[in-house]
Amino acid sequence: MSIMDRRLQLQALLSGIPGVKKVYFQEPSADMMEYPCIIYHLDKRESIHADNTPYRHSKRYQVTVIDRNGVSSIPDDVAKLPLCAFDRRFEASKLYHDVFNLYF
Numbered sequence: 001m002s003i004m005d006r007r008l009q010l011q012a013l014l015s016g017i018p019g020v021k022k023v024y025f026q027e028p029s030a031d032m033m034e035y036p037c038i039i040y041h042l043d044k045r046e047s048i049h050a051d052n053t054p055y056r057h058s059k060r061y062q063v064t065v066i067d068r069n070g071v072s073s074i075p076d077d078v079a080k081l082p083l084c085a086f087d088r089r090f091e092a093s094k095l096y097h098d099v100f101n102l103y104f
Contacts, residue, residue: 006104007025009104010040010061010102010104011023011025013081013104014038014040014063014078017038017074017077017078018073018074018077019036019072019073019074020036020037020038020074021034021035021036021037022034022037022038023037023038023039023040024037024038024039024040025040025041026039026041027039027041030093033066035066035067035068035095036065036066036067036068036069036072036074037065037066037067038063038064038065038066038074038078039063039064039066040061040062040063040064040102041061041062042059042060042061043060043061043062043101044059044060045057045058045059045060046058046059046060058103059103059104060101060102060103061101061102061103061104062087062099062100062101062102063078063084063099063100063101063102064097064098064099064100065078065096065097065098065100066095066096066097067095067096067098068094068095068096069096070091070096072096074098075089075098075100078098078100078102079100081102083102083103083104084100084101084102084103085100085101085102086098086099086100087099087100087101
């Protein structure tokens with residue numbers, strides 16, 4: 001499976017969350033976004049080495065749910081994903097942002 005296939009699997013997984021209108025890989029301009037939406041991007045890569053050779057790789061994505069509704073169920077659904085951890089919540093421009101770290 002290629003790296004792109006794996007990212008497209010993540011795209012499909014996030015797109016399947018009920019109530020999400022759009023899922024964006026990396027952030028478009030604010031006037032192009034439809035809410036509620038999810039924005040995600042590659043945040044971190046980790047490799048575990050043995051005998052100076054990498055043998056295990058993992059990728060962490062930062063996943064942000066943006067919604068006008070402050071009590072949306074979408075962040076709860078994202079939080080239920082395996083290897084997902086809540087990072088922070090903030091409000092900006094009358095939009096609620098819930099940020100998660102997801103290993104995928």
